[in-house]
Amino acid sequence: MAETLLEVKDLKVQFDTPDGVVKAVDGVSFTVERGQTLGVVGESGSGKSVTFMTVMGLIAGNARISGEIIFEGRDLLKLPPAEVRAIRGDGMGMVFQDPMTSLHPMYRVGDQIVEAIRAHRDIDRKEAWDMAVEMLRKVGLPRPEERAKDYPHEYSGGMRQRAMIAMAMVLNPDLLIADEPTTALDVTVQAQILELMEQLKSEYNCGVVLITHDLGVVADVSQKVMVMYAGRAAEYGTRDQVFNTPLHPYTWGLLESIPTVERRVERLVPIEGTPPSLINPPRGCAFHPRCPHRFEPCDGERPELEMRGGDHPDACYLAIEDKRRLWAEREQRRQKEPA
Ligand SMILES: Nc1ncnc2c1ncn2[C@@H]1O[C@H](COP(=O)(O)OP(=O)(O)OP(=O)(O)O)[C@@H](O)[C@H]1O
Numbered sequence: 001m002a003e004t005l006l007e008v009k010d011l012k013v014q015f016d017t018p019d020g021v022v023k024a025v026d027g028v029s030f031t032v033e034r035g036q037t038l039g040v041v042g043e044s045g046s047g048k049s050v051t052f053m054t055v056m057g058l059i060a061g062n063a064r065i066s067g068e069i070i071f072e073g074r075d076l077l078k079l080p081p082a083e084v085r086a087i088r089g090d091g092m093g094m095v096f097q098d099p100m101t102s103l104h105p106m107y108r109v110g111d112q113i114v115e116a117i118r119a120h121r122d123i124d125r126k127e128a129w130d131m132a133v134e135m136l137r138k139v140g141l142p143r144p145e146e147r148a149k150d151y152p153h154e155y156s157g158g159m160r161q162r163a164m165i166a167m168a169m170v171l172n173p174d175l176l177i178a179d180e181p182t183t184a185l186d187v188t189v190q191a192q193i194l195e196l197m198e199q200l201k202s203e204y205n206c207g208v209v210l211i212t213h214d215l216g217v218v219a220d221v222s223q224k225v226m227v228m229y230a231g232r233a234a235e236y237g238t239r240d241q242v243f244n245t246p247l248h249p250y251t252w253g254l255l256e257s258i259p260t261v262e263r264r265v266e267r268l269v270p271i272e273g274t275p276p277s278l279i280n281p282p283r284g285c286a287f288h289p290r291c292p293h294r295f296e297p298c299d300g301e302r303p304e305l306e307m308r309g310g311d312h313p314d315a316c317y318l319a320i321e322d323k324r325r326l327w328a329e330r331e332q333r334r335q336k337e338p339a
């Protein structure tokens with residue numbers, strides 16, 4: 001049995017704004033196991049970052065948060081703030097999507113990692129510096145003793161990403177959360193960063209959350225996948241379940257927009273339409289206005305994420321036979337496409 005590190009139950013995060021209440025995360029539940037990767041996928045604005053910034057305790061003051069965030073057996077939403085800070089500082093590391101929140105342009109990379117260490121460990125600068133250099137070596141930075149003295153702009157994109165991973169991992173956390181860690185990188189460097197994360201995962205035996213808008217990125221490295229749409233999970237299963245027997249039309253759309261050797265980029269079919277408002281989401285299934293398979297119940301009661309006859313939970317009202325048939329037809333059509 002895998003050891004569960006993080007269990008999130010019915011998490012909701014709402015922001016009060018002048019235009020109304022933004023339901024950024026509207027009831028998501030999932031677990032992260034030690035030594036495994038959870039891939040979290042969805043279009044822009046689906047609530048991926050807010051979900052995990054909330055787990056990290058980094059959400060701004062205008063937010064209302066409910067549900068449970070159980071990390072190593074304790075509900076972080078119920079403990080006193082000082083205790084939670086200590087648990088998070090030691091137990092979780094995050095690689096942030098926004099470079100502005102991670103590496104400061106005015107400070108040397110090594111000094112920034114030293115600060116990150118000394119915020120949570122009572123050790124002197126020299127010792128922390130040595131730890132920083134050692135970690136930079138582990139993430140594959142050449143000549144780390146010298147490169148630690150550089151400023152972030154002196155690094156390539158891939159090196160900066162390695163430095164951010166070093167900063168997130170230097171205190172040996174049990175959970176590494178990486179928010180779009182490869183999005184700004186070219187394909188080769190992307191593969192190297194994913195490989196590095198795999199290597200760290202097995203060396204440290206930590207749990208990993210990999211957030212991305214690209215289902216292709218999680219294909220090779222995730223044990224489980226959660227597909228998010230409009231602040232909720234559309235589908236949640238093992239990697240094989242989600243890739244081989246996807247149940248939700250939104251996932252089908254995402255799968256069809258993955259570039260492969262056979263389907264070159266020009267042939268990609270993006271999902272039509274745009275993500276919904278999170279202040280006034282559509283009635284029923286939030287995806288129904290964009291869904292080619294919508295039928296009568298879809299704009300009525302909201303479908304919950306649950307077992308619906310498939311081998312993993314999903315939130316779509318189509319009958320299981322129809323899901324199987326429609327996905328098989330889409331697959332056939334895809335294979336007939338000329339390369
Ligand atoms: N502080 C805030 N106040 C109000 N709304 C917010 C705040 N932070 C995030 N949101 C909104 O919450 C929703 C979810 O945002 P989030 O950043 O989680 O999306 P995402 O899935 O990470 O998207 P992306 O792929 O673009 O990173 C968005 O509509 C966003 O505008």
Ligand SMILES: [Mg+2]
Nearest residue numbers: 048049050097
């Ligand atoms: Mg994001």
